[in-house]
Amino acid sequence: MDEYVDILDEQGNPTGQSCLKSEAHRKGLLHPTIHVWLYTKDGRVLIQQRGKHKDTHPLLWDVSVAGHVAAGENISLAAVREVKEEVGLHITQKDLEPIGTFKAVHKISEDFIDAELHHIFLCELKVPLGALTKQDSEVDDLALIPLFKFAEETWGLANVAKYVPHGPTYYKTIVKEIKSRI
Template sequence: MTTNIINKFPGGDNDHHAEAFIDVLDDYGIRTGESMSRNKIHELGKIHRAVHLYLFDKSNHLLLQRRSYALDHYPGVLSISLTGHIDAGESSSEALYRELKEELNFNSNHMKIEFLFSFRQDVVISPRNIDRQFNDVYACWHDFSIQDVMFNPNEVCEVTLVPFSVFQSMVYDPTSDLSHVYKRACADVA
Protein backbone atom coordinates (compact mmCIF):
# COMPACT_ATOMS: atom_id res chain seq x y z
CA MET A 1 0.00 0.00 0.00
CA THR A 2 1.14 3.52 -0.79
CA THR A 3 0.27 6.06 1.86
CA ASN A 4 0.31 9.80 1.86
CA ILE A 5 0.16 11.76 5.09
CA ILE A 6 1.94 14.87 3.84
CA ASN A 7 -0.43 16.52 1.36
CA LYS A 8 -2.83 18.20 3.73
CA PHE A 9 -4.56 21.27 2.46
CA PRO A 10 -4.61 24.33 4.70
CA GLY A 11 -7.69 25.85 6.22
CA GLY A 12 -9.71 22.66 6.60
CA ASP A 13 -12.99 23.34 8.37
CA ASN A 14 -15.10 20.73 10.13
CA ASP A 15 -17.76 23.21 11.29
CA HIS A 16 -19.85 22.46 8.19
CA HIS A 17 -20.76 19.04 9.56
CA ALA A 18 -21.91 20.18 13.00
CA GLU A 19 -24.00 23.01 11.53
CA ALA A 20 -25.39 21.24 8.45
CA PHE A 21 -29.08 20.53 8.15
CA ILE A 22 -30.12 17.35 6.37
CA ASP A 23 -33.43 16.46 4.74
CA VAL A 24 -35.47 13.78 6.51
CA LEU A 25 -36.70 11.06 4.13
CA ASP A 26 -39.57 8.61 4.25
CA ASP A 27 -39.13 4.83 3.92
CA TYR A 28 -38.98 5.20 0.12
CA GLY A 29 -36.26 7.86 0.10
CA ILE A 30 -38.57 10.79 -0.64
CA ARG A 31 -38.08 14.08 1.23
CA THR A 32 -40.69 14.65 3.93
CA GLY A 33 -40.30 18.44 3.99
CA GLU A 34 -38.61 18.26 7.39
CA SER A 35 -34.90 18.91 7.93
CA MET A 36 -32.75 18.50 11.02
CA SER A 37 -29.22 19.12 12.15
CA ARG A 38 -26.78 16.32 11.44
CA ASN A 39 -26.51 15.54 15.14
CA LYS A 40 -30.29 15.48 15.71
CA ILE A 41 -31.02 13.33 12.65
CA HIS A 42 -28.62 10.67 13.99
CA GLU A 43 -29.78 10.99 17.59
CA LEU A 44 -33.39 10.33 16.53
CA GLY A 45 -32.47 7.76 13.88
CA LYS A 46 -34.27 9.60 11.08
CA ILE A 47 -33.81 8.39 7.51
CA HIS A 48 -31.59 10.59 5.34
CA ARG A 49 -29.32 10.35 2.28
CA ALA A 50 -25.54 10.17 1.81
CA VAL A 51 -23.09 9.83 -1.06
CA HIS A 52 -20.33 7.24 -1.45
CA LEU A 53 -17.58 7.53 -4.05
CA TYR A 54 -15.24 4.77 -5.19
CA LEU A 55 -12.36 6.68 -6.82
CA PHE A 56 -10.00 4.56 -8.93
CA ASP A 57 -6.74 5.58 -10.54
CA LYS A 58 -5.83 4.50 -14.10
CA SER A 59 -4.33 1.25 -12.74
CA ASN A 60 -7.66 0.35 -11.14
CA HIS A 61 -6.37 1.01 -7.63
CA LEU A 62 -8.99 2.27 -5.21
CA LEU A 63 -8.32 5.33 -3.07
CA LEU A 64 -9.03 4.59 0.58
CA GLN A 65 -8.98 7.13 3.39
CA ARG A 66 -8.39 6.72 7.09
CA ARG A 67 -11.02 8.80 8.80
CA SER A 68 -9.94 11.45 11.28
CA TYR A 69 -9.86 10.33 14.89
CA ALA A 70 -11.94 13.43 15.73
CA LEU A 71 -15.03 12.24 13.79
CA ASP A 72 -18.09 10.74 15.47
CA HIS A 73 -18.73 8.19 12.69
CA TYR A 74 -16.07 5.46 12.53
CA PRO A 75 -13.08 7.50 13.77
CA GLY A 76 -9.67 6.19 12.73
CA VAL A 77 -10.95 3.42 10.48
CA LEU A 78 -10.34 2.94 6.77
CA SER A 79 -13.15 4.03 4.51
CA ILE A 80 -13.81 4.22 0.80
CA SER A 81 -12.58 7.21 -1.17
CA LEU A 82 -15.29 9.56 -0.03
CA THR A 83 -18.49 9.55 2.00
CA GLY A 84 -20.72 12.42 3.02
CA HIS A 85 -24.21 13.52 3.90
CA ILE A 86 -26.44 15.38 1.48
CA ASP A 87 -27.38 18.75 2.92
CA ALA A 88 -30.97 19.99 3.02
CA GLY A 89 -32.05 21.13 -0.46
CA GLU A 90 -28.90 19.75 -2.07
CA SER A 91 -28.92 17.13 -4.81
CA SER A 92 -26.89 13.95 -4.58
CA SER A 93 -24.46 15.07 -7.28
CA GLU A 94 -24.06 18.53 -5.71
CA ALA A 95 -23.16 16.86 -2.41
CA LEU A 96 -20.67 14.59 -4.15
CA TYR A 97 -18.86 17.52 -5.79
CA ARG A 98 -18.88 19.49 -2.52
CA GLU A 99 -17.45 16.53 -0.59
CA LEU A 100 -14.74 15.99 -3.23
CA LYS A 101 -13.57 19.54 -2.60
CA GLU A 102 -14.02 19.45 1.22
CA GLU A 103 -12.38 16.10 1.92
CA LEU A 104 -9.83 15.61 -0.87
CA ASN A 105 -9.47 19.07 -2.45
CA PHE A 106 -10.24 17.58 -5.89
CA ASN A 107 -11.57 19.77 -8.68
CA SER A 108 -14.27 17.62 -10.25
CA ASN A 109 -14.48 19.56 -13.53
CA HIS A 110 -12.46 16.98 -15.48
CA MET A 111 -13.65 13.88 -13.64
CA LYS A 112 -16.11 11.47 -15.24
CA ILE A 113 -18.21 10.33 -12.31
CA GLU A 114 -20.84 7.62 -12.79
CA PHE A 115 -23.86 6.98 -10.60
CA LEU A 116 -24.01 3.23 -9.91
CA PHE A 117 -26.91 2.55 -7.54
CA SER A 118 -28.62 3.53 -4.31
CA PHE A 119 -29.35 1.31 -1.32
CA ARG A 120 -30.77 1.63 2.18
CA GLN A 121 -28.54 0.86 5.16
CA ASP A 122 -29.36 1.07 8.87
CA VAL A 123 -26.53 0.97 11.41
CA VAL A 124 -26.67 1.62 15.14
CA ILE A 125 -23.30 3.18 15.93
CA SER A 126 -24.33 3.90 19.52
CA PRO A 127 -27.68 4.40 21.29
CA ARG A 128 -27.53 8.12 20.46
CA ASN A 129 -26.01 7.75 17.00
CA ILE A 130 -28.26 5.81 14.65
CA ASP A 131 -27.42 5.97 10.96
CA ARG A 132 -30.45 5.17 8.79
CA GLN A 133 -29.68 6.27 5.29
CA PHE A 134 -30.00 5.77 1.59
CA ASN A 135 -26.49 5.64 0.12
CA ASP A 136 -26.07 6.95 -3.42
CA VAL A 137 -23.04 5.11 -4.76
CA TYR A 138 -20.80 6.59 -7.46
CA ALA A 139 -17.58 5.47 -9.16
CA CYS A 140 -14.90 7.36 -11.01
CA TRP A 141 -11.77 6.29 -12.89
CA HIS A 142 -9.41 9.25 -13.01
CA ASP A 143 -5.79 9.86 -13.91
CA PHE A 144 -4.22 10.87 -10.59
CA SER A 145 -1.43 9.81 -8.26
CA ILE A 146 -1.43 9.61 -4.49
CA GLN A 147 0.67 12.80 -4.42
CA ASP A 148 -2.25 14.67 -6.06
CA VAL A 149 -4.53 14.01 -3.09
CA MET A 150 -4.60 16.90 -0.63
CA PHE A 151 -6.91 15.85 2.17
CA ASN A 152 -8.63 17.82 4.89
CA PRO A 153 -6.99 16.77 8.20
CA ASN A 154 -10.24 17.48 10.06
CA GLU A 155 -11.88 14.66 8.09
CA VAL A 156 -9.05 12.44 6.85
CA CYS A 157 -5.73 11.55 8.46
CA GLU A 158 -4.26 9.27 5.77
CA VAL A 159 -4.93 8.06 2.23
CA THR A 160 -3.79 4.97 0.39
CA LEU A 161 -4.25 3.30 -2.99
CA VAL A 162 -4.98 -0.43 -3.08
CA PRO A 163 -5.86 -2.85 -5.88
CA PHE A 164 -9.60 -3.46 -5.90
CA SER A 165 -9.00 -7.14 -5.16
CA VAL A 166 -7.24 -6.14 -1.91
CA PHE A 167 -10.20 -3.94 -0.99
CA GLN A 168 -12.56 -6.85 -1.63
CA SER A 169 -10.48 -9.05 0.68
CA MET A 170 -10.52 -6.35 3.35
CA VAL A 171 -14.32 -6.08 3.14
CA TYR A 172 -14.73 -9.73 4.14
CA ASP A 173 -11.89 -9.83 6.69
CA PRO A 174 -13.32 -9.07 10.16
CA THR A 175 -9.82 -8.17 11.42
CA SER A 176 -9.13 -5.51 8.78
CA ASP A 177 -9.11 -1.78 9.59
CA LEU A 178 -11.82 -1.18 6.99
CA SER A 179 -15.23 -0.08 8.22
CA HIS A 180 -17.68 -2.97 8.16
CA VAL A 181 -20.40 -1.04 6.30
CA TYR A 182 -19.18 -1.75 2.75
CA LYS A 183 -20.08 -5.46 2.43
CA ARG A 184 -23.47 -4.87 0.81
CA ALA A 185 -22.15 -2.47 -1.83
CA CYS A 186 -18.87 -4.21 -2.65
CA ALA A 187 -20.28 -6.86 -4.99
CA ASP A 188 -22.20 -4.30 -7.05
CA VAL A 189 -19.22 -1.97 -7.46
CA ALA A 190 -16.97 -4.65 -8.98
Protein backbone atom coordinates in the same frame (compact mmCIF):
# COMPACT_ATOMS: atom_id res chain seq x y z
CA MET B 1 -20.22 20.61 11.46
CA ASP B 2 -23.93 20.52 12.23
CA GLU B 3 -25.90 21.30 9.11
CA TYR B 4 -29.47 20.87 7.96
CA VAL B 5 -30.27 17.64 6.10
CA ASP B 6 -33.42 16.53 4.31
CA ILE B 7 -35.39 13.70 5.90
CA LEU B 8 -36.41 10.72 3.77
CA ASP B 9 -39.16 8.13 4.22
CA GLU B 10 -38.39 4.40 4.43
CA GLN B 11 -38.39 4.14 0.61
CA GLY B 12 -35.86 6.98 0.30
CA ASN B 13 -38.32 9.61 -0.88
CA PRO B 14 -38.10 13.18 0.46
CA THR B 15 -40.64 13.90 3.20
CA GLY B 16 -40.43 17.67 2.74
CA GLN B 17 -38.95 17.98 6.22
CA SER B 18 -35.41 18.84 7.24
CA CYS B 19 -33.57 19.08 10.54
CA LEU B 20 -30.07 19.42 11.92
CA LYS B 21 -27.82 16.45 11.19
CA SER B 22 -27.34 15.95 14.95
CA GLU B 23 -31.12 15.62 15.42
CA ALA B 24 -31.39 13.17 12.49
CA HIS B 25 -28.68 11.06 14.13
CA ARG B 26 -30.23 11.30 17.58
CA LYS B 27 -33.65 10.21 16.29
CA GLY B 28 -32.44 7.75 13.65
CA LEU B 29 -34.06 9.67 10.78
CA LEU B 30 -33.12 8.53 7.27
CA HIS B 31 -31.19 11.20 5.33
CA PRO B 32 -29.13 11.33 2.11
CA THR B 33 -25.36 11.02 1.86
CA ILE B 34 -22.91 10.56 -0.99
CA HIS B 35 -20.16 7.99 -1.47
CA VAL B 36 -17.61 8.57 -4.23
CA TRP B 37 -15.22 5.74 -5.06
CA LEU B 38 -12.15 6.94 -6.93
CA TYR B 39 -10.38 4.30 -9.02
CA THR B 40 -7.57 4.14 -11.57
CA LYS B 41 -7.63 2.47 -14.97
CA ASP B 42 -4.76 0.23 -13.82
CA GLY B 43 -6.99 -1.36 -11.18
CA ARG B 44 -6.41 0.53 -7.95
CA VAL B 45 -8.94 2.07 -5.59
CA LEU B 46 -8.50 5.07 -3.30
CA ILE B 47 -9.46 4.47 0.32
CA GLN B 48 -9.41 6.93 3.18
CA GLN B 49 -8.72 6.38 6.84
CA ARG B 50 -11.36 8.25 8.79
CA GLY B 51 -10.17 10.94 11.17
CA LYS B 52 -9.48 9.95 14.77
CA HIS B 53 -12.06 12.46 16.05
CA LYS B 54 -14.96 11.25 13.88
CA ASP B 55 -18.17 10.33 15.73
CA THR B 56 -18.53 7.13 13.75
CA HIS B 57 -15.86 4.53 12.96
CA PRO B 58 -12.77 6.66 13.78
CA LEU B 59 -9.54 5.47 12.16
CA LEU B 60 -11.24 2.74 10.10
CA TRP B 61 -10.67 2.68 6.34
CA ASP B 62 -13.61 3.72 4.19
CA VAL B 63 -14.87 4.97 0.86
CA SER B 64 -12.62 7.44 -1.02
CA VAL B 65 -14.98 10.32 -0.19
CA ALA B 66 -18.22 10.38 1.81
CA GLY B 67 -20.40 13.13 3.14
CA HIS B 68 -23.83 14.41 3.97
CA VAL B 69 -26.05 16.13 1.43
CA ALA B 70 -27.15 19.50 2.79
CA ALA B 71 -30.87 20.29 2.86
CA GLY B 72 -32.01 21.27 -0.63
CA GLU B 73 -28.62 20.43 -2.18
CA ASN B 74 -28.36 18.57 -5.49
CA ILE B 75 -26.95 15.06 -4.90
CA SER B 76 -24.24 15.15 -7.58
CA LEU B 77 -23.21 18.70 -6.65
CA ALA B 78 -22.84 17.49 -3.05
CA ALA B 79 -20.53 14.75 -4.37
CA VAL B 80 -18.43 17.28 -6.31
CA ARG B 81 -18.22 19.50 -3.20
CA GLU B 82 -17.23 16.65 -0.89
CA VAL B 83 -14.49 15.41 -3.28
CA LYS B 84 -13.00 18.91 -3.29
CA GLU B 85 -13.26 19.28 0.51
CA GLU B 86 -11.97 15.86 1.56
CA VAL B 87 -9.22 15.11 -0.99
CA GLY B 88 -8.65 18.45 -2.77
CA LEU B 89 -9.61 17.10 -6.20
CA HIS B 90 -11.50 19.24 -8.69
CA ILE B 91 -14.09 17.17 -10.58
CA THR B 92 -17.34 17.97 -12.38
CA GLN B 93 -20.73 16.30 -12.35
CA LYS B 94 -19.82 14.73 -15.73
CA ASP B 95 -16.93 12.88 -14.04
CA LEU B 96 -19.34 11.06 -11.73
CA GLU B 97 -20.82 7.68 -12.66
CA PRO B 98 -23.88 6.94 -10.49
CA ILE B 99 -24.17 3.24 -9.64
CA GLY B 100 -27.14 3.24 -7.26
CA THR B 101 -28.15 3.77 -3.67
CA PHE B 102 -27.58 1.75 -0.53
CA LYS B 103 -29.52 2.12 2.70
CA ALA B 104 -27.46 1.73 5.87
CA VAL B 105 -28.49 1.95 9.52
CA HIS B 106 -25.80 1.79 12.21
CA LYS B 107 -26.70 2.07 15.89
CA ILE B 108 -23.66 3.80 17.34
CA SER B 109 -25.16 4.34 20.81
CA GLU B 110 -28.58 4.73 22.45
CA ASP B 111 -28.79 8.34 21.26
CA PHE B 112 -26.95 8.00 17.94
CA ILE B 113 -28.49 6.01 15.10
CA ASP B 114 -26.86 6.72 11.76
CA ALA B 115 -29.63 6.07 9.18
CA GLU B 116 -28.38 7.03 5.74
CA LEU B 117 -29.27 6.51 2.10
CA HIS B 118 -25.90 6.48 0.33
CA HIS B 119 -25.93 7.77 -3.25
CA ILE B 120 -22.96 5.93 -4.71
CA PHE B 121 -20.75 7.21 -7.52
CA LEU B 122 -17.60 6.02 -9.24
CA CYS B 123 -15.06 8.48 -10.57
CA GLU B 124 -11.84 7.77 -12.41
CA LEU B 125 -8.80 9.14 -10.59
CA LYS B 126 -6.50 10.69 -13.19
CA VAL B 127 -3.90 12.27 -10.90
CA PRO B 128 -1.25 10.64 -8.71
CA LEU B 129 -1.93 10.04 -5.02
CA GLY B 130 0.59 12.78 -4.15
CA ALA B 131 -1.55 15.37 -5.95
CA LEU B 132 -4.39 14.89 -3.45
CA THR B 133 -4.71 17.00 -0.32
CA LYS B 134 -6.55 15.39 2.58
CA GLN B 135 -8.85 17.40 4.82
CA ASP B 136 -7.12 17.00 8.17
CA SER B 137 -10.29 17.36 10.26
CA GLU B 138 -12.01 14.52 8.38
CA VAL B 139 -9.30 12.29 6.91
CA ASP B 140 -6.34 10.73 8.72
CA ASP B 141 -4.73 9.07 5.69
CA LEU B 142 -5.23 8.14 2.04
CA ALA B 143 -4.06 4.99 0.27
CA LEU B 144 -4.27 3.70 -3.28
CA ILE B 145 -4.50 -0.10 -3.17
CA PRO B 146 -4.98 -2.82 -5.79
CA LEU B 147 -8.64 -3.68 -6.37
CA PHE B 148 -7.98 -7.39 -5.77
CA LYS B 149 -6.49 -6.63 -2.33
CA PHE B 150 -9.46 -4.39 -1.50
CA ALA B 151 -11.86 -7.18 -2.56
CA GLU B 152 -9.95 -9.73 -0.46
CA GLU B 153 -10.01 -7.51 2.61
CA THR B 154 -13.63 -6.40 2.42
CA TRP B 155 -15.79 -9.19 1.09
CA GLY B 156 -13.23 -11.95 1.05
CA LEU B 157 -13.40 -11.41 4.83
CA ALA B 158 -9.60 -11.38 5.17
CA ASN B 159 -9.45 -8.11 7.11
CA VAL B 160 -12.97 -6.75 7.61
CA ALA B 161 -12.13 -5.17 10.98
CA LYS B 162 -9.92 -2.70 9.10
CA TYR B 163 -12.92 -1.19 7.25
CA VAL B 164 -16.17 0.58 8.08
CA PRO B 165 -18.74 -2.25 8.30
CA HIS B 166 -20.79 -1.53 5.16
CA GLY B 167 -21.25 -5.29 4.67
CA PRO B 168 -20.22 -7.74 1.94
CA THR B 169 -23.12 -6.88 -0.41
CA TYR B 170 -22.10 -3.23 -0.48
CA TYR B 171 -18.41 -4.00 -1.02
CA LYS B 172 -19.11 -6.67 -3.67
CA THR B 173 -21.13 -4.11 -5.63
CA ILE B 174 -18.29 -1.58 -5.50
CA VAL B 175 -15.65 -4.11 -6.58
CA LYS B 176 -17.77 -5.46 -9.45
CA GLU B 177 -18.62 -1.97 -10.71
CA ILE B 178 -14.99 -0.83 -10.64
CA LYS B 179 -13.78 -4.09 -12.21
CA SER B 180 -16.20 -3.63 -15.13
CA ARG B 181 -14.57 -0.25 -15.90
CA ILE B 182 -10.88 -1.19 -15.88
